[in-house]
Amino acid sequence: MKRVLLFVLTNLAVMLVLGITASLLGVNRFLTANGLNLGSLLAFAAIFGFGGAIISLLMSKPMAKMSTGAQVINGSQDPTHRWIVGTVERFAQKAGIGMPEVAIYQGEPNAFATGAFKNSALVAVSTGLLQSMTREEAEAVIGHEVAHIANGDMVTMTLIQGVMNTFVVFLSRVIGYFVDKVILKNDREGPGIGYYVTTIVLDIALGVLAAIIVAWFSRAREFRADAGAAQLMGRKQPMINALARLGGLEPGQLPQQVQAMGINGKPGGFMALFSSHPPIEERIRALQQGQQ
Numbered sequence: 247m248k249r250v251l252l253f254v255l256t257n258l259a260v261m262l263v264l265g266i267t268a269s270l271l272g273v274n275r276f277l278t279a280n281g282l283n284l285g286s287l288l289a290f291a292a293i294f295g296f297g298g299a300i301i302s303l304l305m306s307k308p309m310a311k312m313s314t315g316a317q318v319i320n321g322s323q324d325p326t327h328r329w330i331v332g333t334v335e336r337f338a339q340k341a342g343i344g345m346p347e348v349a350i351y352q353g354e355p356n357a358f359a360t361g362a363f364k365n366s367a368l369v370a371v372s373t374g375l376l377q378s379m380t381r382e383e384a385e386a387v388i389g390h391e392v393a394h395i396a397n398g399d400m401v402t403m404t405l406i407q408g409v410m411n412t413f414v415v416f417l418s419r420v421i422g423y424f425v426d427k428v429i430l431k432n433d434r435e436g437p438g439i440g441y442y443v444t445t446i447v448l449d450i451a452l453g454v455l456a457a458i459i460v461a462w463f464s465r466a467r468e469f470r471a472d473a474g475a476a477q478l479m480g481r482k483q484p485m486i487n488a489l490a491r492l493g494g495l496e497p498g499q500l501p502q503q504v505q506a507m508g509i510n511g512k513p514g515g516f517m518a519l520f521s522s523h524p525p526i527e528e529r530i531r532a533l534q535q536g537q538q
Contacts, residue, residue: 252268264297277479279435282423295412303404305366306360307347316349316370321536326376331389334369337478341396343367355492359391360400363473367395386475386484392444399467410456418448457520464522469532482533489533493526 268274268290296402302309310316319327331348338345355375361367367392377382394400396430426432426441472489476482518525 268293291412291415295406299404299408303362308362314351316351318450337392357387359394382484383488386488389475389478390471393471414452418445461520465524488529
């Protein structure tokens with residue numbers, strides 16, 4: 247319930263900020279007496295498309311900590327904590343990135359990385375993952391998360407999401423205007439019901455299509471992060487073993503902001519199109535067929 251409330255409040259705040267920004271810039275007045283101002287509409291779409299994605303990225307670290315209850319363990323003297331921090335530090339140096347914050351949170355087996363910048367990211371692992379894996383397997387999972395950071399996956403996915411969001415906002419309103427004025431022949435000065443209904447329907451339909459495309463990109467990044475973990479470990483077998491172990495576990499639920507950077511997810515059937523992670527079997531097969 248806490249995660250849902252935090253998610254709703256955050257999105258409402260983001261929408262308010264973006265709405266005020268669009269209003270101050272005057273780009274929310276893209277429907278004029280002379281028709282549709284495509285330049286203003288594109289600017290409006292970009293503000294809402296990229297603005298929300300970028301703000302979410304910038305807020306990702308504190309939001310992830312708040313929503314999961316993750317506790318930062320850098321500097322902790324606990325032996326297990328020191329081993330985790332030392333593993334992250336070793337991999338970060340090998341990957342050529344700054345030392346991330348390292349955190350542990352209570353939950354079922356999972357891990358994630360987040361943060362807007364490579365040199366100030368966050369790597370978090372769950373207590374369930376630490377309890378259900380060998381140290382070598384857990385190190386492989388940590389390597390996977392560090393690889394996400396080194397590959398710049400958080401920024402890449404934000405840009406892809408921004409492009410898709412902009413596409414949805416822009417195209418739905420252009421088509422809505424066409425339906426209202428050309429097909430339904432609304433000759434009044436302002437938009438009619440055809441514009442509003444078409445825009446709402448297309449926002450939903452194109453939003454679903456955009457989510458499928460973003461998920462496809464996310465799945466592609468997972469294969470790369472698996473390969474990155476194998477490189478950091480120096481061999482691929484630990485990552486294969488970790489994935490095989492995950493295949494028999496129920497992954498813990500992560501907040502939406504960091505789901506794509508988790509280690510695993512298990513949707514099937516039609517919902518697999520929206521999954522941020524490929525099936526475990528495909529990931530293992532890709533590693534086995536790799537060169538390492």
